[in-house]
Amino acid sequence: MDQEHSKSSIVEIKNFSFFYGESQTLYDINLSIQEKCVTALIGPSGCGKSTLIRSINRMNDLVEEARHQGEILFQGDNIYHPNMEVISLRKRIGMVFQKYNPFPKSIYENVIFGLRVAGIRDSKILEETVEKSLKGAALWDEVKDRLHESAFSLSGGQMQRLCIARAIANEPEVILMDEPCSALDPIATAKVEDLLHELSKKYTIVIVTHNMQQAGRVSNYTAFLFMGKLIEFGSTSDLFTTPREKKTEEYITGRFG
Amino acid sequence: MKFSLRKTYGEPFVWLTATGLALGLIMVVGLVGLIMVKGMESFWPKRVLEIVLKNSEQPLLGQIVLKRDQSGFKDKKEWQIFLGNRDRLGEGFRFIQEDKISRLSQPLDIVVIERREYGPALGRFLKLELAQNRVLKVGDQDFYKTLNQELDIVSNQWDEIRDLEKNQIGDINAKIQKLIEKKKGLERKKYSSISKKIKVIDDKIHKLNETYNALAATASNLRQLSSQNKLVYQIFNGEEVGLALGQIISYYRPNQMGLFSRTFKFCTHLFNFLLTEPREANTEGGIFPALFGTMIMTILMSAMVTPFGVIAAIYLREYAKQGFFVRLVRISVNNLAGVPSVIFGVFGLGFFVYFLGGSLDQLFFSNRFPTPTFGTGGLLWASLTLALLTLPVVIVASEEALAAVPRGAREAALACGASKWQMIQRIVLPAALPGVLTGLILAMARGAGEVAPLMLVGVVKLAPTLPLNMTYPFIHLDQKFMHLGFHIYDLGFQSPDSDAAKPMIYATALLMIILVLALNLGAIAIREHLRRKYGSGAF
Numbered sequence: 001m002d003q004e005h006s007k008s009s010i011v012e013i014k015n016f017s018f019f020y021g022e023s024q025t026l027y028d029i030n031l032s033i034q035e036k037c038v039t040a041l042i043g044p045s046g047c048g049k050s051t052l053i054r055s056i057n058r059m060n061d062l063v064e065e066a067r068h069q070g071e072i073l074f075q076g077d078n079i080y081h082p083n084m085e086v087i088s089l090r091k092r093i094g095m096v097f098q099k100y101n102p103f104p105k106s107i108y109e110n111v112i113f114g115l116r117v118a119g120i121r122d123s124k125i126l127e128e129t130v131e132k133s134l135k136g137a138a139l140w141d142e143v144k145d146r147l148h149e150s151a152f153s154l155s156g157g158q159m160q161r162l163c164i165a166r167a168i169a170n171e172p173e174v175i176l177m178d179e180p181c182s183a184l185d186p187i188a189t190a191k192v193e194d195l196l197h198e199l200s201k202k203y204t205i206v207i208v209t210h211n212m213q214q215a216g217r218v219s220n221y222t223a224f225l226f227m228g229k230l231i232e233f234g235s236t237s238d239l240f241t242t243p244r245e246k247k248t249e250e251y252i253t254g255r256f257g
Numbered sequence: 258m259k260f261s262l263r264k265t266y267g268e269p270f271v272w273l274t275a276t277g278l279a280l281g282l283i284m285v286v287g288l289v290g291l292i293m294v295k296g297m298e299s300f301w302p303k304r305v306l307e308i309v310l311k312n313s314e315q316p317l318l319g320q321i322v323l324k325r326d327q328s329g330f331k332d333k334k335e336w337q338i339f340l341g342n343r344d345r346l347g348e349g350f351r352f353i354q355e356d357k358i359s360r361l362s363q364p365l366d367i368v369v370i371e372r373r374e375y376g377p378a379l380g381r382f383l384k385l386e387l388a389q390n391r392v393l394k395v396g397d398q399d400f401y402k403t404l405n406q407e408l409d410i411v412s413n414q415w416d417e418i419r420d421l422e423k424n425q426i427g428d429i430n431a432k433i434q435k436l437i438e439k440k441k442g443l444e445r446k447k448y449s450s451i452s453k454k455i456k457v458i459d460d461k462i463h464k465l466n467e468t469y470n471a472l473a474a475t476a477s478n479l480r481q482l483s484s485q486n487k488l489v490y491q492i493f494n495g496e497e498v499g500l501a502l503g504q505i506i507s508y509y510r511p512n513q514m515g516l517f518s519r520t521f522k523f524c525t526h527l528f529n530f531l532l533t534e535p536r537e538a539n540t541e542g543g544i545f546p547a548l549f550g551t552m553i554m555t556i557l558m559s560a561m562v563t564p565f566g567v568i569a570a571i572y573l574r575e576y577a578k579q580g581f582f583v584r585l586v587r588i589s590v591n592n593l594a595g596v597p598s599v600i601f602g603v604f605g606l607g608f609f610v611y612f613l614g615g616s617l618d619q620l621f622f623s624n625r626f627p628t629p630t631f632g633t634g635g636l637l638w639a640s641l642t643l644a645l646l647t648l649p650v651v652i653v654a655s656e657e658a659l660a661a662v663p664r665g666a667r668e669a670a671l672a673c674g675a676s677k678w679q680m681i682q683r684i685v686l687p688a689a690l691p692g693v694l695t696g697l698i699l700a701m702a703r704g705a706g707e708v709a710p711l712m713l714v715g716v717v718k719l720a721p722t723l724p725l726n727m728t729y730p731f732i733h734l735d736q737k738f739m740h741l742g743f744h745i746y747d748l749g750f751q752s753p754d755s756d757a758a759k760p761m762i763y764a765t766a767l768l769m770i771i772l773v774l775a776l777n778l779g780a781i782a783i784r785e786h787l788r789r790k791y792g793s794g795a796f
Binding site for chain 2 (some may be wrong): 057059062079086087088090091094095097099101103104113114117118132163166167170
């Protein structure tokens with residue numbers, strides 16, 4: 001709906017609808033995501049914000065009987081075009097999940113998983129990537145002495161930051177975060193939020209969150225979804241202080257949701 | 258109190274379920290216990306009783322095998338007595354009625370002689386007849402010393418004979434066989450210098466035959482040597498029996514033995530059972546070839562069924578579009594597990610042995626005709642047949658294990674830019690491996706215990722050599738082999754003296770259970786290791 005920043009937009013969602021079998025979860029979404037900004041998707045449970053974010057890197061391909069209409073442009077290319085290589089797309093659009101999900105491997109192997117599957121063997125590159133990514137995820141100082149220990153020896157917050165490091169090891173342009181803090185305690189959440197700030201200097205970030213304070217703290221833009229429809233989209237400060245829609249106001253003031 | 262049942266509604270079901278479990282446990286413990294007691298008992302050196310019956314002067318010598326009610330009488334018992342001396346008496350066992358016994362004793366001088374033929378002999382030593390008409394009576398000072406010395410010598414001679422016949426002569430036979438094949442191959446071709454080549458081969462064969470004859474002569478010489486000296490003993494009916502020392506494996510005097518020496522004898526019997534070859538139509542001696550054959554076959558089967566099953570499961574679960582057809586395949590696979598095993602045996606015989614084996618023979622081993630090489634039952638075909646039989650178990654377990662890998666793990670891999678195959682290979686399979694191994698454990702337990710299909714595709718009563726030996730190419734997949742399960746069947750139902758074979762049956766059954774247990778424990782150990790490696794967290 002709000003198309004005013006389209007000049008520097010990196011992902012553009014156009015008339016996008018989504019169906020799981022017979023049931024429609026997204027209705028005609030139009031949204032453009034600005035480069036090197038944090039865009040928050042908020043809304044009550046089941047409003048389709050996870051479906052939307054998972055459509056951006058085609059994670060919904062895994063779901064059988066999933067179907068869509070409309071298009072999502074990533075730097076001008078329709079990601080659902082048959083010629084789109086989904087593997088390279090996912091390398092350019094990284095993702096961090098709600099529940100931290102490191103692989104049952106060492107910390108080191110977790111970070112370079114993306115490079116391993118890309119067939120990169122040069123140990124110098126791998127080591128540099130590990131250090132750079134872990135530093136980027138503000139985890140380096142905590143784990144630099146035990147890179148070859150199992151990732152499961154980390155705490156929850158550390159594991160989530162490891163997942164962020166794993167995502168940025170691929171040097172993506174966009175990082176999608178699906179409620180990255182919902183399984184974390186407040187201290188770990190604060191750390192991840194600080195990190196988001198740093199990351200937004202280099203990457204475009206789309207974050208789904210339940211927590212409106214968090215959206216207010218970390219994001220530049222906020223989209224409010226309700227019942228599969230985009231109700232309002234705008235800069236975070238505007239949306240939280242002077243919402244245009246009644247529904248938005250009701251939601252952010254806590255009257256429902 | 259009246260309403261207390263209402264409060265604990267469902268309490269009876271706790272009891273019901275517990276009873277179900279208890280019944281199951283009792284049956285398992287009872288079965289294993291029976292097999293264990295009976296199996297172990299057969300190695301224990303029992304005392305020999307001298308039994309004087311009321312109506313006869315002549316005392317019997319024997320070991321009690323079992324006591325039971327006389328048929329028709331509740332209060333009258335009869336004993337089954339093992340008399341030994343099957344060569345002299347014609348029967349090894351006799352029933353006596355308890356009330357006819359007038360006196361029992363355990364004379365110290367009774368000997369049990371374990372012989373190479375006819376089972377043990379029970380009796381009393383009389384004398385030792387040595388070379389140059391030297392005779393030692395049992396009372397003589399160095400009777401036992403000389404006897405033991407002579408037995409040592411004889412046992413070395415037998416080891417030598419065994420080595421000659423099994424290894425050296427076997428080697429030469431293999432070489433001659435090879436040359437004959439080569440000759441046959443040459444005879445089929447037609448070119449000028451052929452007769453010369455054939456002559457060279459003939460010469461070689463001739464030379465080998467000479468060596469063969471020499472070795473055979475040495476062996477028969479040794480045999481004669483080993484039967485020069487004689488031991489004379491008396492059995493209970495007064496008959497004096499002379500026995501060549503070469504026929505004696507060992508002797509012991511059970512009524513003189515204390516707990517310690519009996520335990521030692523027990524262990525010797527046990528080791529002999531485990532590590533030697535069977536004798537006397539399998540009713541005596543050990544079962545090593547059967548144990549070895551079972552193990553090799555089970556391992557080969559596992560090695561074949563696991564990759565097949567896992568690959569099939571990956572396609573079914575990960576790639577195939579879930580729909581009617583896949584459901585149909587899944588149901589068919591599940592039902593395959595219920596097909597009687599003998600049908601797999603028939604299939605194995607028809608497809609593997611006759612079709613595949615026959616074709617292999619046509620292509621590669623035509624020089625050996627009319628002797629089939631792979632066109633007859635053998636280790637390879639038996640393993641393949643059992644692999645087919647256990648395939649459903651592995652597929653079902655693997656599929657379940659794959660399905661249990663959480664979506665988070667898959668998504669994480671894909672989000673890092675992994676292709677579907679990379680995701681399966683690097684993340685899903687390692688995480689599913691413990692579950693796959695559970696399937697393999699079930700498969701091994703089923704496969705190792707199968708007998709019926711094996712009878713059709715390669716198991717024999719007595720295999721002359723092990724399928725894994727020192728003759729090139731060391732593992733002989735085409736060879737027939739022995740199997741514990743078939744051994745049990747053979748001992749119990751095909752042996753000439755099933756009473757004599759009974760202890761062996763129990764012992765073999767026990768060993769079979771232990772073997773399956775050991776294989777399972779091995780797989781469980783690997784599984785636990787993998788679980789530790791790949792487990793916990795999001796998985």
